[in-house]
Amino acid sequence: MAKLYFFYGAMNSGKTTRILQCAYNYEEQGMTPIIMKPKIDTKGDDKIVSRIGAKRKVDYLIEPKANVYDVIVESYTNVDLIIIDEAQFLTEKQVNQLMDVVIDLNISIMCFGLRTDFLGNSFPGARRLLDIAHELSEIKTICECGHKAMFNVRLVDGKVQTEGDSVAIDGEKNVTYTVACPRCFRLKTHRKFDN
Template sequence: MAKLYFRYGAMNSGKSTALLQAAFNYEERGQHVLLAKPEIDTKGADQISSRLGVERQVDFLIAPDADLRALVVEHAARYDGRVACLLIDEAQFLTPAQVDDLLRIVVDDGIPALAYGIRTDFQTRAFPGSARLLELAHSLEELKTICRCGRKALFNARLVGGRFVFDGDQVAIDELSHEKVTYESMCAECYLRESGGRLS
């Protein structure tokens, strides 16, 4: 039976690397996969790129108002509908309705879906797509990384121009901003220290 998997972790936990490895494993066995990501993630344009230097073009980008199931049907036609797996990077940027589509793709169309993303934003609030994935996924798997102090990282702190910020829009991708936006994966202790005890 096909399943919906949500593989999540703080930034720099190897999510894109794991996704690209999964695609390689399927294709090494002669099976077809579809790779996609939400178009709001402009970093890398239409590429999924790993910090290890591996990258690959997606089969399609997902617009915020897109019918995800229709996109999968359209792109699966290239393989006569024989798609072994749908792999989605930056799944936190999906809408809840698109996550509902993912479950229908899995259950009704029999295509396993592996969604990779982060749970929470820089203010420790769940992204709507991640929240819905946590509610619907058959399987949840945490990919781990470490904080600067060596503890397990849970949160993604935002820096603008090298300074921590705790206010702003939920989504800020460095290529979309006039100031350099970066993120640091942090444990709860280090996050609370930098935020002065603030969690949102």
């Protein structure tokens, strides 16, 4: 049975490396995986690039208004697996469309993405995936204190940000990110969760 999967984790948890490995494994078995990515993410343009340097071209860039059900029905019915990178940037509607694809076309879809933004709030696409995906799997990474990192801290010129747009791409406009456990997230952002 085909399933909708959501693999979520903080930044730099190795999601892209997993995606590349997964696509490679399918191809090695003679199957056809395709990779899609929301267009809002400009990092690497139409490529996905892992931190260890491997890269691969994305087969389809998803526009914010695109109906992904129609796109897949029109162009990708012969694929064995659909992988979506940066799935947190999907709209809730697009996640619903992906579930319809899984059910109607019997194609598994693996979504990879962040759970929350730099303020600790869930992205709409991630929230909907957490609501409805058949399988949830956390990709774990470690905070500098040694505990599990769950949050992304945004830095501009090395300074922690507590205001701004939900989306600011890593590496653009002096923006970088670091990850933190809940306690370190509170320390770095200088506020309690109930503030």
